[in-house]
Each structure stands twice: as C-alpha cells, then as structure tokens.
Amino acid sequence: MQRLNGELPLSAEELENVFDTLDSDGNGYLTLDEFSSGFSEFLFGQKISLEGSMEDKNPGENPPEVLYQSQWEEGLEISQDEEEKHFCMLMENLGANSVFEDPAEVRSLWAQLRRDEPHLLSNFEDFLARVTSQIIEANQEKNEMESALKRKAATHDDEIQRLYEEMEQQIKNEKDRIVLQDYERFLSRSQDLELQLSAKEKELEQLFQKQRGLEHQCQELHSEQHVTKVENVKLKQTNDELARELEHTSKELTLAQEQLGLLQLQSQRLHEEKEIEIYRLTEGLQRERAKNKTLKEDEEDEDPSTGSVRHGVANGSCPQPGAEKIRGHLQRIISIEEDHLPHLLQRDCQVQTPLQECAEGEEDSEDNIELVMSNIIPSAEQSKGSVERRETPTSPRGQPVGKETSINEEGGSSPPDRLFKIILVGNSSVGKTSLLRRFCDNSFHPGTCATVGIDYSVKTITVDNSQVALQMWDTAGQERYRSITKQFFRKADAVIVMYDITAELSFTAVRQWLTSIKEGTGEDITIMLLGNKTDKEIERQVQTGVGERLAKDCQMSFYECSACSGHNVFESMVHLAR
Incomplete structure (x- = not known):
C-alpha cells in the first residue's frame, strides 16, 4: 500500500479501506484470487445497484441501457477474438505470460473492466504492469537467493568433505600411534611378567621347602x-x-566379711560412744575452768597479797600447784559430720598447743573424716590454785585452727537456727585463707602463709531474721592435699570454688575442681564460683564475662570480690547462705 500511495490518486486511508474491503478472510494480505473476486464483486455489485435504482424510477419504461445491452451482446461475440488478441499483446508487453500460472482470471477481470468500466481499464493495466514487474523482481530475487544458497551449500559440502578427510587422516594417525604404544607396552609388560614369573617360581620352591x-x-x-x-x-x-x-575359701571369706562388718559396726558404735564421752569431758572441763576463773577472781579480791605470787606463776617464774600430779592429755577430735557446739569453740577459751593425731580404733575414711583441732591439757584436778596460760600465736594466720567467730561478740548469744558446712577449694595462693579472715575477723594479713591440711572457722550471721552459722572449711590448694580435700565434699552443704583473676592458670583449674566435687559428692550440691583480688584490676588476666559464662554453663552462682579491700565478701556469703 505504501508503494501504491504514490502511484494511484488515492489517500492512504482510502487505500486502507480498499485493502480491507478486498481482504475478505482478514488474514492481513491479498492473494490474486482474493483481489480478482473482490474487485469483481465491487464492480458488479455497483452495476446491479444502479440498474435496480433505475427500474424503481421508471417501472413502466424500458431504460435505454437495456436496449443498448442487447446490441452490446451482439457485438460482444464479434469482438471476443479481438479482445483475446489485445489481451495477449498486453501480457506480452508486460512480460507476464510466464508470471501468472492461470491468466484466465486476469483476462476475465480485464474484459469485465473493458466492458463495464472502460475509464478504469488504464488504471488496471498500470496496476497489472506494476504487479507484474514486482513479481518478476521477486522471482529474480528468489532465483538469486536460490543460486546463492546452492553455491553456499556447495561450498559447505566442500568444507565438510575437507574436514572429513582431515578427520580421517587424524584418526588414522592416532590409531597408528596407539597401536605402536600398545605394542611397546605389551613388550614391556611381557618382560615384567617374565621377571615376575621367575620370581614366583623361586618363591614356590621356597614354599615347598617350608612345607616340608x-x-x-x-x-x-x-x-x-x-x-x-x-x-x-x-x-x-x-x-x-x-x-x-576356692568355693570353700569363698564361704570362709564371706563369713569373715560378715564378721568384719559386725566388728566395724561395733567399732563405729564404740567410736560414737567415745566421742560422746569426749564431749561430756570437754563440757565438764569448760565448766570447771569457769568455776576456777570465778574462784581465782574471788580469791584475789579476798587476799590481794597473793596476787603477786599468782602473777609470777602465770609468767612461769614458779611451779604450778600440783605439778607433781600426772597430767592427762585430752584430745579434741572434730568430724565434718558432727554439729559443733558454738560454746565449745569460743575464742577466749582456746588453748594453743601442738596438734596431735589420734590413732585409736579403726574408722572409715569416707564416712568419718576427723581432724585433731586442739589439745586441752587440764590438771588432774582443778583447784583454786590452778593457773591458765595463754600463748600468743606466732603464725601470721592469726587465730588457731578451729576458732569460731560471731557477729555478736558478747557472750550468751542465742544458738543459731541453721548450720551450714561450706568448703573453700581452689589452687594455692588464690586467697582462700585471706577471704576467710576477712569474712570472720574483718581483717587482712598480707603475709598469710599457705594452709597445711585443713583449717576452719565459724561465723554466725543474720539472714532474713534468722541466725545462720556458717562453718567455713579452708582447704589446702597444694596437689599433695587433694586426697584429703576430696573426702570433705561428701557431707558439705555448699562449696566455694575460688580462682585468682590475675592468674589464668587458677581459672583453668576450676573445671578440675568441679570434677573432684562431682566425684566426691555424688549428688547435686550448691556451688559458687568466686573470683578474688579485684583490687588488682591492672593485673587482671581473667575477664568477668569469661567467669560468668563458665558459671552459667555449670549452673553456679558467680561473684568477684577482694579479700584485701573487703569488696563483695560479705555480700557473696549472704547470697550463698540464702
């Protein structure tokens, strides 16, 4: 339509209308059949409509076209040969004889236009010439494309043939090379197999000899x-x-074990009776001491002249009365399983003497772990002239082993509502003893020496309107005392695992202590993780978050304190008591 726009005296819109009218099937393009049939319908339909209108106007009269039509039909037969010649000449001039496969439709359309619309015949011939030229050009392009494709196909076939020949040659060369390699490999393999065969024959001979x-x-x-x-x-x-x-011996061993169990029960019962007797003697001794002290004060008030003599005796300048009598050494044995009476552990009633071990009877090391806490050396019979001597301790640890401290320092305090046994464990030099002294005495000794064996102190505190006695056991951190320390875990109510925040090695050993506690207790027990020496923040090697994570993982309470400054010492113990 764009090419026809410049050749026909019609606008683009009119050409589009003509195209839409001729495109009866609406497929977007016109074939020769569609164009011929559509154009014929347009012409014949218009003629019929004109004839119908004329008949409506003059129904009683014959139109002049009818008269002329009969004459035209007569002359038409005469001029058909002439039209045929004229159409053939037209097709030869246009060169369209070989373009259309069936020119009869074009001829009928041309003849129809010549008879009915002669003024459109020239336009149709021009249109037919242009269509013919375009078809010829299209055929030429088609032939050129076909020849080009044929040349391309021939070139492609030649290239394929060349590549095929090259591939055949490469395959042949590769086959020859592989055959040569296989032959060389076969020769090498044959030689190797011959060597192996000879070696196997030698081995077979050796095997025969071994078999014999x-x-x-x-x-x-x-x-x-x-x-x-x-x-x-x-x-x-x-x-x-x-x-x-063996069966006879096993029966005898079973009987012996039963007898041994009975003997152990008897020994345990005797041991308990012995402890009760010792407590009774100790209580009686305390009462006698109190009476002697009262009598001595009364005697000094009545006879002041004898005061200088007693003063000399107290200083060791003269012998004590009744020195010739035999003195018996009464040993105080304290077990972790017993509840210690606070009035037997008062600081003002303790006597410092060398520790002695009690080796009487057979005792179970796991059930009764005993410590010799003090040796009380009374006279055969206390009288008015008995003298009490006090020796000043030389150890920088301060109080002797087994002391008891209370918040109420005055005598006659009420007995505690609860008693908890708490064990302090940790590596040596983490500050267990200093923490104990700070909590019990509110004091700090920089030169405190390492604990040897076991030490303990008792402090009574008020927690939620209740008197609670905390029996604090200070254990030695050295490796050689570990076996003693483990035995104390069984009857403990709580354990404090201490480490030094300035010594990472002491924190690393915490897990070993937790394992020992688990092996020793065999059950759930309250455990507190306590980091000491927060006053040395500059030298810190173990961060607070690390300790908190370990305590959270092991389900322990966690505190950091300073035995030197007293920071968080009392608070942590109150938290543990609750």
Missing part, C-alpha cells in the same frame, strides 16, 4: 599333643580340686 619343614614340625606337634592331652587330664583334675578349695 612344617610337615616335620606337624609330626612333632602331634606327638607333643598326645603328651599334652595326658597333662591336660591331670591339670583338669587339679583344677577341680582347686575349684572346690
């Missing part, structure tokens, strides 16, 4: 087997006799 030797040994073993069978029969008889003896 083994057959000889087998004969010897058969002879030995017979002897061994005889010995086995004898050994079986001996084994039966030994089994009977």
Whole structure:
C-alpha cells in the first residue's frame, strides 16, 4: 500500500479501506484470487445497484441501457477474438505470460473492466504492469537467493568433505600411534611378567621347602599333643580340686566379711560412744575452768597479797600447784559430720598447743573424716590454785585452727537456727585463707602463709531474721592435699570454688575442681564460683564475662570480690547462705 500511495490518486486511508474491503478472510494480505473476486464483486455489485435504482424510477419504461445491452451482446461475440488478441499483446508487453500460472482470471477481470468500466481499464493495466514487474523482481530475487544458497551449500559440502578427510587422516594417525604404544607396552609388560614369573617360581620352591619343614614340625606337634592331652587330664583334675578349695575359701571369706562388718559396726558404735564421752569431758572441763576463773577472781579480791605470787606463776617464774600430779592429755577430735557446739569453740577459751593425731580404733575414711583441732591439757584436778596460760600465736594466720567467730561478740548469744558446712577449694595462693579472715575477723594479713591440711572457722550471721552459722572449711590448694580435700565434699552443704583473676592458670583449674566435687559428692550440691583480688584490676588476666559464662554453663552462682579491700565478701556469703 505504501508503494501504491504514490502511484494511484488515492489517500492512504482510502487505500486502507480498499485493502480491507478486498481482504475478505482478514488474514492481513491479498492473494490474486482474493483481489480478482473482490474487485469483481465491487464492480458488479455497483452495476446491479444502479440498474435496480433505475427500474424503481421508471417501472413502466424500458431504460435505454437495456436496449443498448442487447446490441452490446451482439457485438460482444464479434469482438471476443479481438479482445483475446489485445489481451495477449498486453501480457506480452508486460512480460507476464510466464508470471501468472492461470491468466484466465486476469483476462476475465480485464474484459469485465473493458466492458463495464472502460475509464478504469488504464488504471488496471498500470496496476497489472506494476504487479507484474514486482513479481518478476521477486522471482529474480528468489532465483538469486536460490543460486546463492546452492553455491553456499556447495561450498559447505566442500568444507565438510575437507574436514572429513582431515578427520580421517587424524584418526588414522592416532590409531597408528596407539597401536605402536600398545605394542611397546605389551613388550614391556611381557618382560615384567617374565621377571615376575621367575620370581614366583623361586618363591614356590621356597614354599615347598617350608612345607616340608612344617610337615616335620606337624609330626612333632602331634606327638607333643598326645603328651599334652595326658597333662591336660591331670591339670583338669587339679583344677577341680582347686575349684572346690576356692568355693570353700569363698564361704570362709564371706563369713569373715560378715564378721568384719559386725566388728566395724561395733567399732563405729564404740567410736560414737567415745566421742560422746569426749564431749561430756570437754563440757565438764569448760565448766570447771569457769568455776576456777570465778574462784581465782574471788580469791584475789579476798587476799590481794597473793596476787603477786599468782602473777609470777602465770609468767612461769614458779611451779604450778600440783605439778607433781600426772597430767592427762585430752584430745579434741572434730568430724565434718558432727554439729559443733558454738560454746565449745569460743575464742577466749582456746588453748594453743601442738596438734596431735589420734590413732585409736579403726574408722572409715569416707564416712568419718576427723581432724585433731586442739589439745586441752587440764590438771588432774582443778583447784583454786590452778593457773591458765595463754600463748600468743606466732603464725601470721592469726587465730588457731578451729576458732569460731560471731557477729555478736558478747557472750550468751542465742544458738543459731541453721548450720551450714561450706568448703573453700581452689589452687594455692588464690586467697582462700585471706577471704576467710576477712569474712570472720574483718581483717587482712598480707603475709598469710599457705594452709597445711585443713583449717576452719565459724561465723554466725543474720539472714532474713534468722541466725545462720556458717562453718567455713579452708582447704589446702597444694596437689599433695587433694586426697584429703576430696573426702570433705561428701557431707558439705555448699562449696566455694575460688580462682585468682590475675592468674589464668587458677581459672583453668576450676573445671578440675568441679570434677573432684562431682566425684566426691555424688549428688547435686550448691556451688559458687568466686573470683578474688579485684583490687588488682591492672593485673587482671581473667575477664568477668569469661567467669560468668563458665558459671552459667555449670549452673553456679558467680561473684568477684577482694579479700584485701573487703569488696563483695560479705555480700557473696549472704547470697550463698540464702
């Protein structure tokens, strides 16, 4: 339509209308049949409509076209040959004889236009010339494309043939190379197999020799087997006799174990009775001391002249009365399983003497762990002239082993509502003893020496309107005392695991202490993780978050304190008591 726009005296819109009218199937393009049929319908339909209108106007009169039509039809037969010649000449001039496969439709359309619309015949011939030229050009382009494709196909076939020949040559060369390699490999493999075969033959000869030797040994073993069978029969008889003896011995051992259990029960009962007797003697001794002190004060008030003499005795300048009497050493044995009476552990009633161990009776090391806490040396019978001596401790640890401290320092305080046994564990030099002194005495000694064995102190505090006695056991951190420390875990109510925040090694050892606690207790027990020496923040090696994570993982309470400054010491103990 764009090409026809410049050649026909019609606008683009009119050409579009013509195209839409001729495109009866609406597929967007016109074939020759569609164009011929559509154009014929347009012409014939218009003629019929004109004839109908004329008949409506003059129904009674014959139109002049009818008269002329008969004459035209007569002349039409005469001019058909002439039209045929004229159409053939037109097609030859246009060069369209070989363009259209069936020119009859074009001829009928041309003849129809010539008869009905002669003024459109020239336009149709021009249109037919342009269409013919375009078809010829399209055929030429088609032929050129076909020839180009044929040349391209021929070139492609030649290239494929060349590549095929090259591939065949490469395959042949590669095949020859592989055959040569296989032959060389076969020769090499054959030589290797020959060498292996000779080696195998030598090995086979050696195996034959070994087989002969083994057959000889087998004969010897058969002879030995017979002897061994005889010995086995004898050994079986001996084994039966030994089994009977073992059964008899097992019965005797069972009886001995039962007797041993009875003896242990008797020993334990005797030990308990002995402890009760010791407590009774200790209480009686305390009462006698109190009476002696009262009598001594009364005697000094009545006879002041004798005060200087007693003062000399107290300083060791004169012998004590009744020195010739035999003194008995009464030993105080304290077990972690017993509840210690606070009035037996008052600081003003303790006497410093060398520690002695009690080796009387057979005691179970796991059930009764005993410590010799103090040796009380009374006279055979206390009288008015008895003298009490006090020695000043030389150890920088301060109080002796087994002391008791209370918030109420005055005498006659009420007994505690609860008593908790708490054990302090940790590596040596983490500050367990200093923490104990700070909590019990509110004091700090920089030169405190390492604990040897076990030490303990008792402090009574008020928690939620209740008097709670905390029996604090200070254990030695050295490796050689670990076995003693583990035995104290069984009857403890709580354990404080301490580490030094300035020593990462002490924090690393916390897990080992937790393992020892688990092995010693065998059950759930309250554990507190306590980091000491927060006053040395500059030297800190263990961060607070690390300790908190460990405590959270092991389900422990966590505090950081300073035995030197007293920071968080009392608070942590109150938290543990709750």
